[in-house]
Amino acid sequence: MSPTKPQEYELQYLKGIGPKRAEILARQGIRTFDDLINFFPRKYVDRRQIVPLDKLEPDQEITVVGKVETAGVKPTRKRIFYIVISDGHGLLEAVWFNSIEYYRKLFHIGEWVSLSGKVGFYRGFQMVHPDYDRLGEGEFEKMLNTGKILPFYPENETFRKTHLNSYFFRWVFANAVSQFEKKIPEVYPPSILRKNAFIPRWKAYRAIHLPETSEELDEAVRRFKYEDFFQLQLMLALQRMHFKEKSPGIAFTRPSPLLEKLYRSLPFELTGAQKKVMHEIRADMKRPEPMNRLLQGDVGSGKTLVAVMSMLIAVDNGYQAALMVPTEILAEQHYLNISKMLEPLGVKVSLLTGGSSAQQRRELAAELDKAEPHIVIGTHALIQDAVGFKKLGLVVIDEQHRFGVMQRAKLVEKGMQADTLVMTATPIPRTLALTVYGSLDVSIIDEMPANRKPIVTVWRFDDKAADIYAFIRERLDRGEQAYIVYPLVEESEKLDLKAATEGFKHLVNGPFKGYKPALLHGRMNAAQKESVMSAFVAGEVQVLVATTVIEVGVDVANATIMLIEHAERFGLSQLHQLRGRVGRGEKKSYCILKTPYNIGEVAQQRMKIMTETNDGFIIAEKDLELRGWGDFFGTKQSGIPRFKLANPIADRDILETARQDAFELVQADPFLRSPENAPLTRYFKKHLKGRMELSKIG
Numbered sequence: 001m002s003p004t005k006p007q008e009y010e011l012q013y014l015k016g017i018g019p020k021r022a023e024i025l026a027r028q029g030i031r032t033f034d035d036l037i038n039f040f041p042r043k044y045v046d047r048r049q050i051v052p053l054d055k056l057e058p059d060q061e062i063t064v065v066g067k068v069e070t071a072g073v074k075p076t077r078k079r080i081f082y083i084v085i086s087d088g089h090g091l092l093e094a095v096w097f098n099s100i101e102y103y104r105k106l107f108h109i110g111e112w113v114s115l116s117g118k119v120g121f122y123r124g125f126q127m128v129h130p131d132y133d134r135l136g137e138g139e140f141e142k143m144l145n146t147g148k149i150l151p152f153y154p155e156n157e158t159f160r161k162t163h164l165n166s167y168f169f170r171w172v173f174a175n176a177v178s179q180f181e182k183k184i185p186e187v188y189p190p191s192i193l194r195k196n197a198f199i200p201r202w203k204a205y206r207a208i209h210l211p212e213t214s215e216e217l218d219e220a221v222r223r224f225k226y227e228d229f230f231q232l233q234l235m236l237a238l239q240r241m242h243f244k245e246k247s248p249g250i251a252f253t254r255p256s257p258l259l260e261k262l263y264r265s266l267p268f269e270l271t272g273a274q275k276k277v278m279h280e281i282r283a284d285m286k287r288p289e290p291m292n293r294l295l296q297g298d299v300g301s302g303k304t305l306v307a308v309m310s311m312l313i314a315v316d317n318g319y320q321a322a323l324m325v326p327t328e329i330l331a332e333q334h335y336l337n338i339s340k341m342l343e344p345l346g347v348k349v350s351l352l353t354g355g356s357s358a359q360q361r362r363e364l365a366a367e368l369d370k371a372e373p374h375i376v377i378g379t380h381a382l383i384q385d386a387v388g389f390k391k392l393g394l395v396v397i398d399e400q401h402r403f404g405v406m407q408r409a410k411l412v413e414k415g416m417q418a419d420t421l422v423m424t425a426t427p428i429p430r431t432l433a434l435t436v437y438g439s440l441d442v443s444i445i446d447e448m449p450a451n452r453k454p455i456v457t458v459w460r461f462d463d464k465a466a467d468i469y470a471f472i473r474e475r476l477d478r479g480e481q482a483y484i485v486y487p488l489v490e491e492s493e494k495l496d497l498k499a500a501t502e503g504f505k506h507l508v509n510g511p512f513k514g515y516k517p518a519l520l521h522g523r524m525n526a527a528q529k530e531s532v533m534s535a536f537v538a539g540e541v542q543v544l545v546a547t548t549v550i551e552v553g554v555d556v557a558n559a560t561i562m563l564i565e566h567a568e569r570f571g572l573s574q575l576h577q578l579r580g581r582v583g584r585g586e587k588k589s590y591c592i593l594k595t596p597y598n599i600g601e602v603a604q605q606r607m608k609i610m611t612e613t614n615d616g617f618i619i620a621e622k623d624l625e626l627r628g629w630g631d632f633f634g635t636k637q638s639g640i641p642r643f644k645l646a647n648p649i650a651d652r653d654i655l656e657t658a659r660q661d662a663f664e665l666v667q668a669d670p671f672l673r674s675p676e677n678a679p680l681t682r683y684f685k686k687h688l689k690g691r692m693e694l695s696k697i698g
């Protein structure tokens with residue numbers, strides 16, 4: 001809610017703002033002095049780095065400033081947008097290969113811009129896809145005259161329309177500088193400041209907005225990156241501390257005859273990595289504190305078996321266990337596989353999904369009410385409907401729910417004090433795991449079952465469709481099965497459906513006439529999905545044409561081909577997940593990425609990476625590189641605060657230090673009550689209110 005009375009905008013009394021601008025700022029979430037100083041520049045241009053256009057040399061990373069002299073689209077086969085700038089000394093061309101229309105609207109002839117990037121040479125000096133800034137009226141002269149490092153602030157439509165540009169913000173901060181020292185108190189304890197040799201907080205803010213030297217700016221940036229990380233790590237440290245302290249867990253100390261039996265009946269040996277993580281899980285479950293563990297392992301590394309064995313530990317101790325998965329199809333598949341595995345051992349296994357009837361629910365509730373050992377497999381329905389587990393010992397959360405912290409919070413809210421094991425097939429580097437899952441212990445399956453043949457991945461353009469279909473038919477004739485996947489169009493389920501349905505029609509009447517294809521999509525009801533899926537599992541359907549509903553967990557060993565249509569529309573992790581649906585048996589498997597000829601540069605890189613590696617960890621790292629930190633984890637539901645400056649990949653060292661400091665602080669002062677920590681506690685209470693709620697669950 002935005003305030004209605006101008007008096008409520010504290011900012012209006014700052015020189016250069018006034019009630020009208022204060023109101024606009026308030027609507028953008030900048031109400032107080034504190035909000036204002038935390039509105040950080042998105043980049044800086046150091047005047048000393050600006051190179052005159054007659055002093056260019058190839059391969060240097062530089063910033064230049066000039067007036068747009070010409071702009072247009074080159075009449076080449078692949079469209080290229082270009083501008084030529086001049087600074088009175090020389091000329092430079094900048095080019096963009098995609099989003100042509102966007103750039104065409106963005107740049108205007110006669111306006112001043114700054115471009116940053118690497119200088120190349122192609123019939124003259126050129127920058128490809130440079131960072132750019134359109135400089136406001138007269139800014140160029142000011143830039144040359146100030147002799148300072150100039151901050152550039154984030155802009156949006158409203159700011160542009162109301163002239164709240166970088167020039168405005170620079171001016172406001174210059175006017176407010178005298179207030180910095182008295183209005184920005186130190187909040188971090190002296191020990192942390194000393195250890196990290198930080199400059200005072202108010203000086204850091206001054207340097208961020210009014211940098212005098214690049215050294216000073218670097219120091220400020222280092223401090224704020226640290227604060228970004230520290231904030232999150234402190235939350236995680238508190239969560240972990242209080243989680244372990246407050247909620248007594250279950251000590252699963254009895255021997256595990258069922259587990260032993262299952263182990264002996266397996267047709268294969270566990271991989272070394274599976275043994276290692278079982279060891280870790282077992283040790284965790286034995287302890288009286290609740291387990292809160294993340295299990296990472298690439299697709300096909302055998303996580304399900306680890307889940308089953310862990311649930312047997314609970315069952316062996318007389319407890320109930322739940323396996324929660326993201327989709328109904330997956331729940332059903334797991335149910336079929338796991339009950340087949342466990343029935344001979346006499347373990348009760350049930351299924352609960354959104355599609356379960358009232359009758360089924362009642363029966364299950366009655367069973368669970370007996371507080372007897374029991375394994376229930378299901379979707380979110382498991383926690384949402386609060387099915388009456390009477391003696392829940394272990395909850396395993398499989399796939400997709402990357403952010404297990406939140407899920408576990410829900411369980412705890414429901415008064416379930418069970419051990420939790422969160423499984424994910426989107427592996428992330430260990431240090432990153434610390435950032436995100438900092439309050440969880442992490443186990444990693446870093447080894448594939450020995451019998452796996454690597455999946456051959458190829459990238460083909462649409463004009464090769466006939467060859468691709470012929471290749472698939474060859475495999476079908478040998479009795480193997482195939483997936484054909486269509487992308488999910490997120491904005492519109494209808495479009496998604498249309499693409500898949502039309503694709504299906506085309507396939508049925510054309511390339512796969514006489515074969516047995518079937519269609520699977522998100523709009524089908526549970527019963528329809530199940531019947532298609534079980535027909536595929538039984539081999540009655542040869543080609544499964546699907547939208548990404550098959551993305552996770554589906555396991556059909558006889559399926560050897562995965563054709564992904566419009567592969568350019570999928571993210572790397574998603575492609576890797578899809579590919580993981582094949583290569584599950586002894587036969588050689590293929591993943592074919594089909595795209596139009598003309599796709600963006602980043603999409604091309606994704607295709608290349610897919611053809612180069614099968615390793616989920618490498619793919620996750622590349623994905624992170626291509627998408628950037630914010631996009632990779634940046635969902636609101638993740639509960640991870642947005643970082644102002646920090647980047648967990650580039651700033652790994654700072655992350656480690658902040659993490660260590662935060663955990664030590666909580667170790668020494670679990671409730672943050674010491675006088676030394678009082679200012680910090682007050683600060684966090686005020687600034688992280690919504691998020692600090694999280695720590696209560698601990």
Ligand code: ADP
Nearest residue numbers: 268269270271298299300301302303304305449
């Ligand atoms: P994930 O869930 O990690 O993607 P799954 O648990 O679905 O992988 O396992 C994939 C396949 O590998 C399953 O068919 C499973 O039975 C099999 N499998 C699991 N562990 C082993 C092992 N140690 N050796 C051989 N095959 C295994």
Ligand code: MG
Nearest residue numbers: 303304398553
């Ligand atoms: Mg799985």
